[in-house]
Amino acid sequence: MAISIESLFDTEPSRNNALTVNVSALLFDFSKQVMSQQDVRSAQTKLAANGVRAAFARLAFGEIVNPTEGRAATHMRERDPAFASQHDPLRALADRIAARGIQTIVNVGIGGSDLGLRLADDVFHASGLAQRVALRFCTGLDPVEWQQAISGLDPNTTAFVLASKSFSTLETLTTGDRAKAWLGSLLNNHIYAVTSSPAKAIAYGVAAQNVVAFDESVGGRYSLWSAVNLPLRVAYGNTPVEALLQGAHAMDQAVLDDEHLSSPPFLAGLTRQFNRNTLKITNNVIVPYAWGLRRLAEYLQQLVMESNGKRVKLTEETIQTDPCSAFWGTVGTAAQHAYFQWLHQHPVGAAVEIIAVKPNNDVGSKALFENAVAQSRALAFGFEAETSDPLAQHKRTMGNRPNTFIGLPDVSPRSLGALLAHYEASVFIEAFINDINPFDQYGVEYGKLLAKQVSAAPNSSDFDASTKQLLAWGRG
């Protein structure tokens, strides 16, 4: 039986203080996790002894940390002010595109070439930033999505950015083909590519002067900080994108300077690891109480699960611990009216990360914040109805749901940058704990290969009976 959060609050008078950390005006309260302060200290000591700080420094300073692909992972350098001039050509290109009468820019990309841009677009929009060019997205293969993406647009005033690190992604190239056909003779001047395979983009037909390259050592799910953010720069100007990068850098620096392993990413990594492997809670639910952050869980799904959803260690030994939670979630308060019943009363439930914003005078803004605080308390401490109530058992919620409360000063580019850098660093720390490589994603490759084989195969091919039946049904 796990220790209760309530008893931890009773026996540890300094708990709330000790487990609350502020970085860059963001507040992180880990006191409603189930780890005792002693557990946290022991885990920090072990992690420090195992060399986590040196490992994080190796990541930050561009050493090879992705041995299966023989690469560094240089996303932190993309937002390091010491390297700010690397983005000068990007800044200039964004201004040129905005100045040449383009009214809508459509980002065509998937996964890391899509999710971060959408999330940042929502946040920029929610923070009231003016747009100089409209921004749309097309991520998938469905013709309905394509039609919606171009609905009402004029090819003369529309530009596409094909964002693909590999420039070989089926979804992106299929939409690219559609864009080419739609643009007709305008093609040369209206398609841009952002990629780390520029030669492939040029061979595909993008004019060489419209191809922006970024470094192969920037992982797809870590690429929001790179030239992949071109559409945001075109749409909103360069200033908010710089604020996004600055916010992320501030968090990076806080982690690099953290001698005691008490900055938010360390506490997040340690508590998630404890929740999975000691409490056997494998779901980690993200509930942002801010409309601008409604896609946060979707973004984190790729960041966390594509990074740490692995089966072997760096040494190729099978992982014996659980290295990665299932991340999912939706915006509060809507989430409360959907699956919070399950969160409060399912026998196992989930760990929860609540993200809330300092309220302003708006009635809804205050209610959002208060609901976030109330749910954090309810999840931790539960509810007992009066024993005289005949439905007392049905009404009881057990509490002891580990939850972290993240308070943002505002929904702004800078806060988003700090928040995402926090999650990135926590993913690295969890990978370090489990001795895995968070920077490759070989698990997704077989599915891509098989889709090609299925596409080329006749119905009579030598697949299993179910696959053959499904193909015959679909093609019949």
Ligand code: F6P
């Ligand atoms: O299939 C997974 C993945 O490789 C992600 O890692 C990546 O973000 C996404 O596909 C898109 O890849 P690309 O940017 O190369 O088109």
